[in-house]
Amino acid sequence: MSKFVNCVVCEGKVEVSDELLEGEIITCPDCGSELEVISLDPLTVAEAPEVQEDWGE
Amino acid sequence: MSKFVNCVVCEGKVEVSDELLEGEIITCPDCGSELEVISLDPLTVAEAPEVQEDWGE
């Protein structure tokens, strides 16, 4: 059985594994935002600061 | 029934219609050369001078 959490950016449903840990970073497959698990019960995520590849601009 | 003539450039077989006329220009589908019918019997063709589109070089 899979759990879901709502992405805080695009409000889409993100499937998460059962073994999720606090502090883990997951990526929203819809909008690509990185979400940090800040609590497990209730399952809550917050946007993680973006670590960008160097695209040089 | 269709007739054939050999292209004088690429030596490929070119299908020609029955109503072919002397002086008619046909194009070889293999190599694109323009062939002028210089005699009908025997069916003989020669390379026609190329009239080029203006590609500007």
Next chain:
Amino acid sequence: MTFKAAIWGASGMAGGEVLRILARHPDIKVECAVSKNKNRQFIWQTHPHLRDEFGTLTFCDHDEAFLKEVDIAFLAVPHGTAVSVIEKYLEKGTKVVDLSADVRLYSAKDYEKWYGSPHPNPDLLISAVYGLPELHGKEIKESNLVSGVGCNAACCILGLFPLAREGLIEEIRIEVRVGSSEAGATPTLGSHHPYRSRTLRVYEPFRHRHLAEILQELSLEEDAVTMTMTAVEIVRGAQMLAHIRLSEKVREGEIWRLYKNAYRDKPFLQLCPAKPAHLRLPEPKMVTGSNQAMTGFTLHEDGRRMLVVTAIDNLMKGAAGTAVQASNLMLGLNETEGLTMMPVYPV
């Protein structure tokens, strides 16, 4: 079952692209390729990438074209020249997709305003459907006469309809950047390589004819919109940047929901991610050669300003791709038939 197609303007840029698509279409076969100037020449003499397609098929002229029995006719001819061809085909009961601008507008008054002369057959405007399957799929299925789309118009409409139909657009400034294939296959001073190369030529400061289609399809007021065109160093591609003032403050999540809902079940519409930032806003490069329209957006922190960016390949989603998509529906085929080619990236 295989349907037979005639392509008018087959020696041109958009007509050549219809040929390119149909060369691999499982259910539509090219029966005749029409060109007055290239009459009797092999198709590959004009289109070198079609060297091994269509065997010894040659272009035919107008009269010969009308003698061929076909199920559908694609007209990729200059605007103003399609109407008489449409009339003849409709009479014969042949379905028509007209890529020109001749039947894109519903209102004869609008046509006259934007194209500078009265429409020769306003009845056609009433019976024709605007050929954007994403908006008019149902009507297209039941129509015998479907217009193509302006490439810039298609790009803008696909990127903006989710917002427009919610009434969220208060004011909008549209930038469109276009490649050189948009102007067709005939050389001009503006397309001469030394001048066209690496250009950033701004050629319409406030409006462009395609605006007529945009206003019509998005139900916007002309005064709320400006549209600026720039010719850029690409061959294929159109990109819209729409700077929008929203009519009310919205949350980013709401916009996402709007777009996801609007694009769901639209096989050719793609939504860009919010992250990584360099992929958030699409460019034509990402869709070259495909029938996809890719849209990304970003909301200003004030919740009222918004930037929407959409990218298409003007010859595909902006012309031939959408035309074949419409023809699929008209012929009872699956919308995506023959149109699932991947973008060529990077190119």
Next chain:
Amino acid sequence: MTFKAAIWGASGMAGGEVLRILARHPDIKVECAVSKNKNRQFIWQTHPHLRDEFGTLTFCDHDEAFLKEVDIAFLAVPHGTAVSVIEKYLEKGTKVVDLSADVRLYSAKDYEKWYGSPHPNPDLLISAVYGLPELHGKEIKESNLVSGVGCNAACCILGLFPLAREGLIEEIRIEVRVGSSEAGATPTLGSHHPYRSRTLRVYEPFRHRHLAEILQELSLEEDAVTMTMTAVEIVRGAQMLAHIRLSEKVREGEIWRLYKNAYRDKPFLQLCPAKPAHLRLPEPKMVTGSNQAMTGFTLHEDGRRMLVVTAIDNLMKGAAGTAVQASNLMLGLNETEGLTMMPVYPV
């Protein structure tokens, strides 16, 4: 039946192209896409044109990759790093197509000469087949280990084998022009846009590693050949100009016959016309995005000098396309499966 594939180097240029092809392949499915650096990231985060393909598939690392059961593994990794991966897959009984240069040469001596160090596992060289289906189709069908091709090598071999196997090449000077995608996905000074843009950088005056493959496949003597490389302003594409001194005087018609016979039943080999003159000699532009190799030639009036020009898309016929073509044969599929996409022209 659907086969499962692993792609190594899936974050790279050639690996990305394998993904692009397999996204539409009817019989091969991507089971795992391997990348150490992009491990756990979605594929579209690296390849924006694959946004709606492969669902939520993420890159996996090396260890995880070996746990997946696959029918075939594509290795698009730097040369020198493939051998150990090949060994593991062969042990498991998995077929391998290795796009790197690790098993392209049959002779360990040649490998050492051209790559500067002894080959770590010369037995592989013996068992591997050079992966150009146009020359080795039969062996490829029966092999578990097939090499990819050097993109420049493939371009040259396909353009020259009809002459070479008749022993007609006495001396040959090869010019190859290449696009920037040939050097892979990692930025360098040479690929930095301000310097790479509009370049005509001649970077190998007399030879290039790919010459090893050319000599091997065409049975030519090194001394009879020079090969000069130029980086040009394209992203995709390789073009060979071969200036040949023929070993005997020939008529143009004989050359035509040679090429027609050699290319017959080779679905991806195309021969250019002799006329019109501007289409006689091909350019990469004409095959972009496709798996085609297009060849044209012209014979000097002295009957001894000849120019052969061949154009390919380096990522397709020069890398991923040929690799998938080989894999089709290895898996018992039709050679052309998944590879019939049209060129995107003009672009």
Next chain:
Amino acid sequence: MTFKAAIWGASGMAGGEVLRILARHPDIKVECAVSKNKNRQFIWQTHPHLRDEFGTLTFCDHDEAFLKEVDIAFLAVPHGTAVSVIEKYLEKGTKVVDLSADVRLYSAKDYEKWYGSPHPNPDLLISAVYGLPELHGKEIKESNLVSGVGCNAACCILGLFPLAREGLIEEIRIEVRVGSSEAGATPTLGSHHPYRSRTLRVYEPFRHRHLAEILQELSLEEDAVTMTMTAVEIVRGAQMLAHIRLSEKVREGEIWRLYKNAYRDKPFLQLCPAKPAHLRLPEPKMVTGSNQAMTGFTLHEDGRRMLVVTAIDNLMKGAAGTAVQASNLMLGLNETEGLTMMPVYPV
């Protein structure tokens, strides 16, 4: 009299351009070219176009640089690294033109806001003059420390100051298109040719650091301005499109008068004609290699909407050209000395 100059960052993009200009400057001579990484290498090993200039001059490192007596130092170094160099030169009584962003803003608070950390020496901000001679010629003449300009900022300021100083700008949406040389000489993923080529990458949707300079120099409120950046397929060049809502209705003639007056006696500012239409709005192509800034405009028929377009060569007017122009004034020379080279058109 000949003045001696030191160029820091001489191995970089902007520093290389200072070298290129000074190679022909009648009154300023390059005394030292500073680079840590290229220390002891000949200048032409980095800059191939300078092969026959500067004889056997080699790059020198930082310590050696400070030992040379020079009249003026050009700092073309990354922002954040200039301050300590400035301090040393000012101490020695050497005049400085700092092309980096370190002393462009007058307010330390603004600096912190836009650059993310407190300024290490706010006093410098007070003493420095913003180095745009068209606006601050008099102060520059009397200053020992002059900043360079942000290239996008220079483009915008020069195109807009005639309107801004009349208070005519109510709201403004700025589009800037930039070439690849703007990001300097170091390769990144974004500058990697396969990705950078033919790009239309929108990378800052609403603001860009250079906006700080624009607001400062044009006395505009941040909320009235947005600025969107797009990387385009050129190496040199920046182009501004400014979509303006004027604070009052004006006649076209008034705008012409404003611009003519403002540009009079500004040797590098050019005004485009109103006709022919395709030359009304400038593109970088028209000024490549020169120190010119070219501006065109068009007024909407409502008299309130206006489009202003300005084009510069980012390495010249946007960096090295303007820096040398400022140095001319600081050294008591004619403003145009060494800067009258013609644009290279078409290129």
Next chain:
Amino acid sequence: MTFKAAIWGASGMAGGEVLRILARHPDIKVECAVSKNKNRQFIWQTHPHLRDEFGTLTFCDHDEAFLKEVDIAFLAVPHGTAVSVIEKYLEKGTKVVDLSADVRLYSAKDYEKWYGSPHPNPDLLISAVYGLPELHGKEIKESNLVSGVGCNAACCILGLFPLAREGLIEEIRIEVRVGSSEAGATPTLGSHHPYRSRTLRVYEPFRHRHLAEILQELSLEEDAVTMTMTAVEIVRGAQMLAHIRLSEKVREGEIWRLYKNAYRDKPFLQLCPAKPAHLRLPEPKMVTGSNQAMTGFTLHEDGRRMLVVTAIDNLMKGAAGTAVQASNLMLGLNETEGLTMMPVYPV
């Protein structure tokens, strides 16, 4: 003293470049700019980069042109149309530099062979000097009629004369790559951006008219030479790759000595270094906008095969630059007057 010049073909590509140069020439002033089609239009209406040059000067037609007293006339007109203009000017005692091909060859027989019709005034061929100052400086000084140079010819001759005059060239295969400005200012299908863009069009497999000049100036036998042309994605530039079989084995040092001696005191000829390898062989990018010709070479380890590469800007050293250089000599000025502009790199 200031000399007055007439420029014929001033609306064209080469004529525009003469204007660009003379706009900054210290001693030659444009007295009249001739164009039938642009008669009475301002010069900047055709040449946007000349917006602030030449004040209100307008193009004049042929008759008006002959009424102006000038010291020198530059003819940048299509080949075949120059002779009658030359005749009139010579009659009036006006010096002429004819950029067209009308008086480049010394032999009327050669002219007929390469240009397909008898020369209308063979006496001119005898009196005219081939206008390459590096080879014929002395004769040019004393002549009233000097030809311009074929741009490809100039590129080849400058790169090869040091070898040729030593009799070292046994056989040679020349590749020339050219930009789009070479074909002039008139649009054609081949210059149409969608087709010309990113092209690698090989359009002359074995010879090109400019070969006539090369054979003449280098005293080579036609049979020992082939020349292949490729149109590439640049606007300005010509690059020669000459694959040479030397008539005897030589040491690299000897070649260096030959080139250094030959290029000494030739202000526009530059020799590339042997190292670093990526700068050894020049590209047009390195000389864009300048009057420089840059040559590099590399010798095969067999001591008999050699590659020479030369790059120029076709509009400068290949046309207008060399023409002005010749005119400087004809007028008793310093050869480099008005021609010392730096290349614009990178661009």
